[in-house]
Amino acid sequence: MNKSASVTQDFADWLSPMLVKELRQGMRSKVLTTSLFLLQGLLICNVIAGFGSGGSEVNLRVTNGFFWSILALPLLLILPGSALGSLGNEIKANTLELIFLTRLTSRRIVLGKWIAVMAQAALLAVTVLPYVALRYYMGGVNVTRDLLTVGLMLGLSAMLTAITVALSAFQSKLLRVFIIIGFILLLQSGFYIAALLAFDSGGFAVGGTGRADGLLFLGQFAMALLLIGLMLEVGAARIAPEAENHAGPLRLLVLLLVLVGGFTAMRAPDARWLLILAEAVAGLFCLGALSENIPGVKSLYGPFTRRGVPGKAAALVFTPGWVPGVFFTLLVIGLLGLFWQGAGWLRFGANEQDQLRLASFLGFSATLLLPAALISVRFRKRGFFYIGFTAICAGVFFFLTMLTNTQGNSHLYQFGAFLPPIAIFSIGFEELDEMLPVVLLWLFALNVLALVLLAWKCRAPLRDLRARLENRMKKDQPQIFADENRGYSNKSA
């Protein structure tokens, strides 16, 4: 074999081009080299300090804590943080568009970026292993547990990096902040409801059978993988051209997340927090789906049209746009309802606790559906409507909290109960228990109203969607179809 052939038939030919590029750049970047040298220096100091501590338990605990802090810094902060600019910098430098014109898809671009950061994290983790072995000789160290902790940190780093890669696709820093706040609020309200439920049912009691522990581990592992996939798909969806359908894979992943969280919660009582997490994530994605404008690209519907009736039914949920988003949201709410019932949280009884749970569930669904029903069909920036709605809810909530704290009267919350998110919070106050049936009825009415309005608003867009699926379009929408006399036609498509 000549020299040129041996040079070109390299290992990198087996890897994704994006990964090769990112590794070439990443391995030479200051972030990695600085982190690597800093980590090695600090670890050497840590080991010397550990050996010099004379076996004192307090000193060992300090060096132990210091060791994990040193490792956590690059793995959980610096490297995931460095990915915050990964897609944004490409967009800013006008290089992402050039990559799009190659054979690389948005998904491969995002995956390449994520794997490259993870490869750097793995490299850092591997360099730590000798110190893990050295620490064993200091005493009081379980090497297996240490290795598991390193692995866990890598897993956490993978999730954080996936989140930062996804956020890096959002050019607006304000939007990034809103997404993070939105997720925290949803998670917080989810855990708030969970706390209410656990107080009554003992659902979060520590313990369980060995089988449940195994299931809990599997559930957590699957959820982590799905969350990583979901985040990477978010990044890919943000940078992808309009002609690519990323709404379908995103919604499918969310449904899988709800299914995994739900089944695990039903089988392992300790894992009910997974259902809450799945609910918070699903809620955020439902808001995203309900905020999507309907794209005018014919090729998006081709894969669904080709699969006959099942394909057309799937298109009602998995094609981009707010109308399929409504169906997707209803499906998510339905699934969550089933799992809530399966986990023993949702019962249609006259008992106060049953009503409390039902009200919190209805509050969740109304929070998603009501803004979608109130929003004008012609409102182009649908996402802003949701941000505005959330801002109003937050404003009213903080105002009422301030009043409650100054007046010492939690009845004041009832004035905000007309907004579903505040209704959820208000039902937790014991003084408001007598109001519970009223709040329940109000939330039920809001859900019915939202569904009726949505059914009415979806009529025309649904007709259009059906026409697209059946390859029929009005003549005043030339952007949808190519000229039938040139190259290809509706029949052949």
Add this chain to the structure above:
Amino acid sequence: MSALPPPLPTPAISVRDLHRTFGNVQAVRGISFDVFPGQVVGFIGANGAGKTTTMRILTTLDSPTSGTAEICGCDVLNYPTEVRQRIGWMPDTYGAYEYMTVAEYLDFYGRAFGLKGTARWHRVREVMDFADLTPLAQRPANKLSKGQSQRLCLGRTLLHDPEVLILDEPAAGLDPKARIEFKNLIRLLAVQGKTIFISSHILSELAEMCDTMLFIDQGQVVHFGSAENLRQHDSEEVFIDVRLAGDSAALAQWAETHPGVQLAGTHRQGGRLRMASTEPEAVAACLRQMVADGLPVLDFHREERRLEDAFVDILKRK
């Protein structure tokens, strides 16, 4: 029986009633044109005329509000992957990567275009030779001069051997030497039979490179044809440079006595005449009349109309 004319080939670029609106701004307002394989078309317009928007739609990087655009018969909106395989896009500005040499930059794009092993290695070398990048192979890609960067960007554009090249202001910001080098590269590509759609502000340069000119103003096509056609037929007046053996004042006197001819300016040996008619016969008759009237004509030639003037005239008429 007369034979039917041969069918026209599928246009390399076909645009029909293309519109693009950004909020309240109509960037492109119903433009239509065809570019056939092998043509080199200059795309001309003032800043904000809609050139870059049109080009971005053609390269699948933007979507039209309405209308269609096709590359080699593939609709840009519905078949973006097929379109991307056929085009090479060179934007007006682009960023090179940090921590990457020129050779690595091209190698990455070679991989991204699906070139494997030895084939990629050969293609990268070919492109580096063509764009005169071989001496710069180990230089950091983000530390090149403007001219070198443009050559690198052109090299990247050519890696997958596209049928259609869409170049947005490729010569902007280049020094005269780099501009000549770049122009020569475009000429070579035209000789290779590539369809080239190129935008620029420097009309004289485009005239040397392009066989067809597409003028756009406020999102609408105002002229589509050859540069020669534009110079000769799209004008309402002709300028003639006259040199006399004697005093130039005689020319001014002669022009005053002949309707349809005006003195546009004088120089030491004669002057410039403006004729209202663009017909070649009228120009010839003017010369005959001068000689008949005893003017000592040493030199008489019709001035080549500048494209900039032609463009301004078109805009004035519009």
